[in-house]
Amino acid sequence: MLVAMLFVGNWVSKRIEDAVVQNWASTVALYMDSFISPVSQELVEEEELSEIAQRALSEIFGGTAVGARVVSVKIWKKGGLVAYASDEGLIGQVFEPSEELIRAWSGEISAAFGDLDDAESRREAALGFPLLEVYSPITEPWTGNIIGVAEFYERADGLKQALRHALLSSWLVVGLSFFVSGALLYGIVRAGGSTIEHQKELLVAQLDQSQKMAAQNANLKQRVVEASGRATAQADRALRQLGSELHDGAAQYVALAALRLDSVLPKSRRGTKDAEDIRHALNTALNEMRSLSRGLAVPDLDNLDIHSIIARAIDDHNRHNDQNVALPVGTGPLPNLGYTSKLCVFRFVQECLANTQKHAANAIVEVSSHVTADHLIVAVADNGPGFDPETALVLREDGGQGLMGLIDRAESIGGAIDIRSTLNLGATLILSLPLQKG
Numbered sequence: 532m533l534v535a536m537l538f539v540g541n542w543v544s545k546r547i548e549d550a551v552v553q554n555w556a557s558t559v560a561l562y563m564d565s566f567i568s569p570v571s572q573e574l575v576e577e578e579e580l581s582e583i584a585q586r587a588l589s590e591i592f593g594g595t596a597v598g599a600r601v602v603s604v605k606i607w608k609k610g611g612l613v614a615y616a617s618d619e620g621l622i623g624q625v626f627e628p629s630e631e632l633i634r635a636w637s638g639e640i641s642a643a644f645g646d647l648d649d650a651e652s653r654r655e656a657a658l659g660f661p662l663l664e665v666y667s668p669i670t671e672p673w674t675g676n677i678i679g680v681a682e683f684y685e686r687a688d689g690l691k692q693a694l695r696h697a698l699l700s701s702w703l704v705v706g707l708s709f710f711v712s713g714a715l716l717y718g719i720v721r722a723g724g725s726t727i728e729h730q731k732e733l734l735v736a737q738l739d740q741s742q743k744m745a746a747q748n749a750n751l752k753q754r755v756v757e758a759s760g761r762a763t764a765q766a767d768r769a770l771r772q773l774g775s776e777l778h779d780g781a782a783q784y785v786a787l788a789a790l791r792l793d794s795v796l797p798k799s800r801r802g803t804k805d806a807e808d809i810r811h812a813l814n815t816a817l818n819e820m821r822s823l824s825r826g827l828a829v830p831d832l833d834n835l836d837i838h839s840i841i842a843r844a845i846d847d848h849n850r851h852n853d854q855n856v857a858l859p860v861g862t863g864p865l866p867n868l869g870y871t872s873k874l875c876v877f878r879f880v881q882e883c884l885a886n887t888q889k890h891a892a893n894a895i896v897e898v899s900s901h902v903t904a905d906h907l908i909v910a911v912a913d914n915g916p917g918f919d920p921e922t923a924l925v926l927r928e929d930g931g932q933g934l935m936g937l938i939d940r941a942e943s944i945g946g947a948i949d950i951r952s953t954l955n956l957g958a959t960l961i962l963s964l965p966l967q968k969g
Contacts, residue, residue: 553640553642556640556641556642556663556665557640559663559665559683559685560640560665560667560681563601563665563667563681563683564667564669564681566588566591567588567604567606567667567669567681567683568669568670568672570584570587570588571584571606571615571669571678571679571681572671572672572678574606574608574614574669574678574679575671575678577614578608578612578614579614579615579622579623580606580614580615584615585615588604588615589617592604592617600685600686601683601684601685601686602617602662602684602685602686603616603617603618603654603683603684604616604617604681604682604683604684605617605621605681605682605683606669606679606680606681606682607628607632607679607680607681607682608679609636610625610628611625611626611627611628611632612624612625613625613626614679618654631643631664631666632666632680632682634666635666635667635668635680635682636668636677636680638668638677639668640665640666640667640668641665641666642663642664642665642666643663643664644661644662644663644664644687660686660688661686661687661688662684662685662686662687663684663685663686663687664682664684665682665683665684665685666680666681666682667680667681667682667683668680668681669681752945832870832873832874832877833870833873835873836865836867837865837866837867837868837873837876837900837907837909838859838865838900840873840876840877840880841858841859841876841880841898841900841909842858842859843877844877844880844881844884845857845858845880845884845898847881848881848884848885848888852884852888853888853892854884854887854888854892854896856884856896856898857897858898859897859898859899859900865900865902865907866902866907866966868907868964868966871944872907872944872946872964875940875941875944875946875962875964876907876909876962876964878937878940879909879911879937879940879941879948879960879962880898880909880911882933882934882936882937883911883937883960884896884898884911886933887911887913887915890915890916890918891913891914891915891916891958893915894913894914894915894957895913895914896911896912896913897911897912897913898910898911899912902966905965905966906963906964906965906966907962907963907964907965907966908961908962908963909961909962909964910959910960910961910962911959911960912957912958912959912960913957913958913959914957915957915958916954916955916957917952917953917954917955917956917957917958918952918954918958919952919954920950920952923950923952924938924950934948934950934960937960937962941962941963941964944964945964945965946962946963946964946965947962947963948960948961948962948963949961949963
């Protein structure tokens with residue numbers, strides 16, 4: 532900002548100095564023209580002023596008030612010829628035209644303050660006080676043609692004082708302006724910095740609170756998943772116990788009743804028919820009990836790895852159905868997950884194979900599994916008729932949960948099921964479980 536202030540200050544000072552010098556020079560030139568122009572008209576035809584004209588100018592600038600202010604005069608012709616000079620030794624000499632002289636020949640009043648470096652200005656430079664060098668064109672009254680240029684040197688003590696005052700005032704104004712601007716900018720930046728710092732503190736506090744809430748939510752989610760997994764595991768163990776008791780208890784009593792039926796009914800035709808009806812009802816009840824027991828029964832998953840669980844589900848399906856689903860080819864070791872995840876895998880494969888048996892009995896079924904960076908992936912695919920996932924994801928009228936039950940089971944332990952199916956193009960169900968015990 533200091534560099535900008537110096538640049539602006541110098542620029543303003545230069546403009547002020549030029550303006551003051553030019554205005555001063557214009558005023559002096561108009562005043563001097565009233566003396567010089569009338570006696571210089573003979574330059575229209577002559578290269579030098581006559582003796583009478585030179586004497587007249589010498590009287591004007593010698594011993595008068597004008598002469599006290601104007602210490603030297605020169606009148607120039609084209610090409611740098613000196614037609615008249617207060618220093619008579621310069622009359623008739625030719626000098627290289629200066630920049631101010633050239634501008635005067637173009638019709639401008641030009642001036643220079645304190646710049647007396649030209650060869651013809653050595654006498655004036657040696658006077659030792661400030662001078663204003665002014666070049667004023669001399670014109671012919673009727674045509675307006677420039678017939679010469681008057682150069683005069685005026686004492687510039689007052690001009691020097693005026694310039695010093697003007698420059699001092701300009702520097703004070705520029706400095707004060709930059710000081711006020713700097714103070715305002717500093718105040719704005721400081722206020723903005725305070726606002727930004729306050730906003731930063733608020734954002735940091737909100738971020739810290741959000742992180743704490745996110746950690747609490749993640750902890751709560753993990754606890755919910757673990758609680759859901761424990762509840763699911765307990766429910767399945769209870770169902771397995773129920774299935775075992777149904778198979779070993781009620782089913783055995785029904786089988787015993789069917790065997791003792793002949794001994795309690797008479798051996799008449801009527802008795803035989805009643806025995807057959809009762810035996811048929813008992814056998815039907817026995818088959819349903821065994822079917823229920825088989826559906827509730829779950830192998831001991833705690834001691835099985837994921838490969839063995841998938842193989843067990845496929846083997847159970849092949850033993851009780853006409854389909855022959857091939858065991859998946861090993862794709863490397865799979866993680867040993869918790870009981871709930873193992874149970875989810877078993878039920879997923881079991882339900883998917885049951886659905887293919889029901890809806891795509893003649894289809895080719897493939898079961899695959901692999902591990903990503905943080906998930907176990909199990910997929911069951913078939914080339915059957917497929918189905919519309921939107922219509923399949925509804926509660927069944929028979930009370931069964933179907934795909935909805937599989938999705939709820941997977942999501943309850945942090946997993947997901949992706950259903951990909953198109954009518955007449957087969958179906959693929961993909962189970963994704965996080966690699967954590969649950």
